[in-house]
Amino acid sequence: MFGAGDVQVREVPDARLDRPTDALVKVTHAAICGSDLWRYQKLAPTPDGVRLGHEFLGVVEETGAEVSSVRPGDLVLAPFKWSDGSCEFCRAGLHNSCLNGGFWGGALDGGQGERVRVPQADGTLVPLPMEPDDPRVPAVLALADVLCTGHHAALSARVGPDSTVAVIGDGAVGLCAVLAAARLGAPRIIVLGRHPRRTDLARQYGAVEVVAERGAAAVERVKELTGGHGADAVLECVGTGAALRDALDMTRPGGAVGYVGVPQDGEGVDVRRFYRRNITLSGGVTPARAYIPELLPDVLSGRLDASAVFDRAVGLDGVPDGYKAMAAREALKVLIRP
Known part of the structure; x- marks a missing residue:
């Protein structure tokens, strides 16, 4: 890659062994x-x-x-x-x-x-x-x-057989997070996305509900679907400050957020968003x-x-x-x- 939008196929020197551990x-x-x-x-x-x-x-x-x-x-x-x-x-x-x-x-x-x-x-x-x-x-x-990253998000958010899970992101990592949550026994998985081909695949992987809204509207919709309190586990698979803030806001008191989206914009999060509700924030590089x-x-x-x-x-x-x-x-x- 030689710059934004500029990917080229080039001949490079042949790969070769350099050390005895290679x-x-x-x-x-x-x-x-x-x-x-x-x-x-x-x-x-x-x-x-x-x-x-x-x-x-x-x-x-x-x-x-x-x-x-x-x-x-x-x-x-x-x-x-x-x-x-x-x-x-x-x-x-x-x-x-x-x-x-x-x-x-x-x-x-x-x-x-x-x-x-x-x-x-x-x-x-x-x-x-x-x-x-x-x-x-x-x-x-x-x-x-991507599959290990989705698994990391689910483990970090303590997903289990009693968890209501919300997955933010309908890219490959988000879809793999749905798979991972289903594998860990989550009976109810909500995916946040608005691309039908992707959300249809999320349903095949185990999601039972789709939220197409974004931002505050998405938070309110997840709360509405979960009795007003929020999800037990939220898997943040996007990597923006806005996505992480939404994840924290839609987590029920005592719940957990697993964040695996590669941080991109450097925007901070007000710690009061999760401190007051005893929310666990865990994740990072898989x-x-x-x-x-x-x-x-x-x-x-x-x-x-x-x-x-x-x-x-x-x-x-x-x-x-x-x-x-x-x-x-x-x-x-x-x-x-x-």
């Missing part, structure tokens, strides 16, 4: 993320460009001398951040805060390309018991980010690598299937148009097959 992965499937769109809308012009892509899976082609968990020929999934799996934060399940971790793209290879050098391969890559042409691959790819082992069996069995969020597929040459389609809301989430 693996070289040939990408077979990748995706464009909703969080990529914020940069697509705002990135200042940069002559060198920024490499893109943090959701990918592929086949291991080569490994460094110290890599033991994967070998050439393995199909592997990479979460959206690499981590060593052994530092104090990884051991605590906070792989996103790994002392030796980092994000894909930038100076490192991005997933929206042909090959990626994977640092800390043993702590990062998840071997998959399948082949690249397995029809379950898109569902598994969702674990790289430790996807910690969640994948738990969620993968349900994905492979078909119990947890987010593959329908991918409503367009392109090759590498089609990636620029994929960004345009998502920015114009003509596509929900674009699957890339290099």
Whole structure:
């Protein structure tokens, strides 16, 4: 990406091993993320460009001398951040805060390309018991980010079998949050969105009611639907200050907000909005690598299937148009097959 709205396909030096803990992965499937769109809308012009892509899976082609968990020929999934799996934060399940971790793209290879050098391969890559042409691959790819992020929102908001849940956002993360809340047993899920194709999918995933209003009107509508008190758990999957304020306002006293939308506008929140009502605010960056082992069996069995969020597929040459389609809301989430 060379600036806002300017995505180009370029030849770059071949990825290659640099350290004995590296693996070289040939990408077979990748995706464009909703969080990529914020940069697509705002990135200042940069002559060198920024490499893109943090959701990918592929086949291991080569490994460094110290890599033991994967070998050439393995199909592997990479979460959206690499981590060593052994530092104090990884051991605590906070792989996103790994002392030796980092994000894909930038100076490192991005997933929206042909090959990626994977640092800390043993702590990062998840071997998959399948082949690249397995029809379950898109569902598994969702674990790289959006499905784990929806799960993180639900856990952070303490969703359980007695929870009335409101999900703010009908993008891929919001839809995955609906799936996650349903998986955790929530009997009533309300999704806030106004795009029929997306809200219809939310209903398929477990939502029972749709609120199309925004702002104060949305807050009042959720309260109306919940006996005037608000939802037990609100999952904020947008990333704006306005969305977070609405989430806090539509949470019942003693309830919880799980916020996972990447903060974009820097707008603050008046702490009195949740202090007075004993509301818990939790969330942040998703430790996807910690969640994948738990969620993968349900994905492979078909119990947890987010593959329908991918409503367009392109090759590498089609990636620029994929960004345009998502920015114009003509596509929900674009699957890339290099």
